[in-house]
Amino acid sequence: MEFAWNEADAAFRRELVEFLDRELVGWERSETGLGSAVHSDFSRGFVRRLAERGWLTPHWPEEYGGGGQGAWQHFVLGEEMWKRGEPRGPQYMNVNWVGPSVIKYGTQEQKRRILPPITRGEVFWCQGFSEPEAGTDLAALKTRAVRDGDGYVLTGQKIWTSYANEADHCFLLARTGSAADGRDGISVFLLPLRTPGVEVRRISGFVGDHSFNEVFLTEARVGADCLLGEENKGWEIVRRTLAYERVGAPRYARAALVLDRMAERCRADGLLSDSGVRERFGQARALCEAARVLVYRVIDERAKAKEPSALANQARAAMVQAERAVGDLALDALGGEALVEGALGDAQFRNSLGAGIAAGSYEVQLNLISRLILKLPKE
Ligand SMILES: Cc1cc2nc3c(=O)[nH]c(=O)nc-3n(C[C@H](O)[C@H](O)[C@H](O)COP(=O)(O)OP(=O)(O)OC[C@H]3O[C@@H](n4cnc5c(N)ncnc54)[C@H](O)[C@@H]3O)c2cc1C
Structure with missing residues (x-):
């Protein structure tokens, strides 16, 4: 078994990171304004430049304006975007599941009308x-x-x-x-x-x-x-096309980055000499890594064109645990400062509150895991 990234995917990530480092100067400052006009204006400009390089819909079939690339390249993109606070704004939904739903279920006319503006990065859904x-x-x-x-x-x-x-x-x-x-x-x-x-x-x-x-x-x-x-067949569309969306936002990537920054800050303040604090950092890091590995199993299923399975519920539950561990640690380690809007740990804490609710709540994922993986009876 080969655990490392292959050369093509690793090279793609290097090129992408260089591009993002250039393109996203100043972006982090607007991160807390999710959904605001400033945020959206930035996203519209940025996503067009991404589209020009063929990096908006690399995983879509070429006949629909995609790059015909595999699931892993799409996921590398998702990780690097999410790490930086998702500068695509809502357009991550366009490329992850709105467009693919139209590709699978749409008429020829709908495909002609709806897909090109998505691949050019011109619309918000x-x-x-x-x-x-x-x-x-x-x-x-x-x-x-x-x-x-x-x-x-x-x-x-x-x-x-x-x-x-x-x-x-x-x-x-x-x-x-x-x-x-x-x-x-x-x-x-x-x-x-x-x-x-x-x-x-x-x-x-x-x-x-x-x-x-x-x-x-x-x-x-x-x-x-x-x-x-x-x-009357909408449920089937939602069930199929949103199955992978449970892991479509690789939240552990952002959580791990915030954790690294918090560790730097705590080291500078001398807090890491406390073994209790170090243990909390270790636990949070382990949860981020566990989430990453579980998400990769889901992507592996997708890359092999298998039917979506309960691994996605497991991976999503693990991502919520990782986000919450880092959000809680931000509060405990940085105190009131973590609640100041825009401060290190603030966005993380607020995101971690929403993470367990949006896209299928944490408790519901646990119910599904108990039934589908542990085979426990339905209560
Ligand atoms: C950040 C964020 C973004 C969102 N964006 C969108 C969006 O763009 N579009 C959209 O349509 N919706 C969106 N939502 C809404 C989200 O999908 C719903 O909040 C979610 O489905 C839960 O529904 P609810 O709020 O009605 O809570 P409820 O369904 O009332 O649940 C309340 C609580 O009860 C628990 N619960 C419910 N049923 C069970 C059960 N059977 N067993 C155990 N526990 C249970 C839940 O886990 C939850 O903790 C968003 C939510 C958030 C937080």
């Missing part, structure tokens, strides 16, 4: 899944899409929609069947957010300025060409 009464229990969603002539009329409310305030389109789930149909009555809509009847309202949140939004839909009319895949 957001994810309209959660509702006030449907988070973990997503199948309880109530937003309705009623067929009317040659289109659909959408009515309902979404919540916690990151980046909706800056986005052009929303990958939206709505109920086309009856409530009793549960998962079998849900469809995916590719909704232009400028559609009349769509209103985005910002919600202040702990993750950064304007990061969260509510999206209200009041009889918003869209054409039938906004439906992705078959009516």
Whole structure:
């Protein structure tokens, strides 16, 4: 078994790091403004330059504007981006799962219309899944899409929609069947957010300025060409295309970097002479490494074109543990300073709060691990 990176992937990472070191001067200062106009402007410019080099969608098939590269190169990109606070902004969603969903389930017309602006880095997409009464229990969603002539009329409310305030389109789930149909009555809509009847309202949140939004839909009319895949078959799309998204944000890479910086700082302050502090650093580092190895097992599955498995739940749970360990250590080691906006450890602490909730909560991952890996009975 070969554990090292092969020469091509290692060379790609070196070239990418040089490019990012040049391109991202000054970027870290805006990191806490996730979802703000300044942040989004930066992302739009940066992602275009990434696209010009073929590094935005390297893993997509060439016929759809990708580079035809493997899963590992895509993942090297993700690690280096996440380490730097994800300068692609919401466009990481475009390339990780919005585009791939359209490639797999879209019509020829949808592919022609939707994919080129993504590969050029010109559009922001957001994810309209959660509702006030449907988070973990997503199948309880109530937003309705009623067929009317040659289109659909959408009515309902979404919540916690990151980046909706800056986005052009929303990958939206709505109920086309009856409530009793549960998962079998849900469809995916590719909704232009400028559609009349769509209103985005910002919600202040702990993750950064304007990061969260509510999206209200009041009889918003869209054409039938906004439906992705078959009516009432949206759950299958979400299940398949989001399976790998559980590890799509390699959060351990950022946590490990923050840990290194905190260690430098604590060494300078003489705190590392305390064996208790050193032990906490060691534990946090071990959790970051465990998360990395578990995520790599998921990427290996993908590289071998295997069906997604419960390894993704395990890897995601491990990433949450790593993020929380580093966030908690920041608070304990740096004290009140870690709560000052923009300070070392602040973004980490706030990110670690959200990490266990977004993209499937930590507790739900544990439930799935108990059932799918440990084979324990469902309670
Ligand atoms: C940073 C961040 C970004 C987000 N971005 C988006 C976005 O862009 N688009 C979007 O649609 N949504 C987004 N969300 C929302 C997120 O998907 C939901 O918050 C999440 O699905 C949980 O739903 P909820 O908030 O309704 O909590 P609930 O589902 O009410 O859960 C509350 C708590 O109960 C626990 N719980 C629930 N059911 C069980 C169970 N069966 N067993 C054990 N414990 C359980 C959960 O783990 C959680 O701790 C985001 C959330 C965060 C934090």
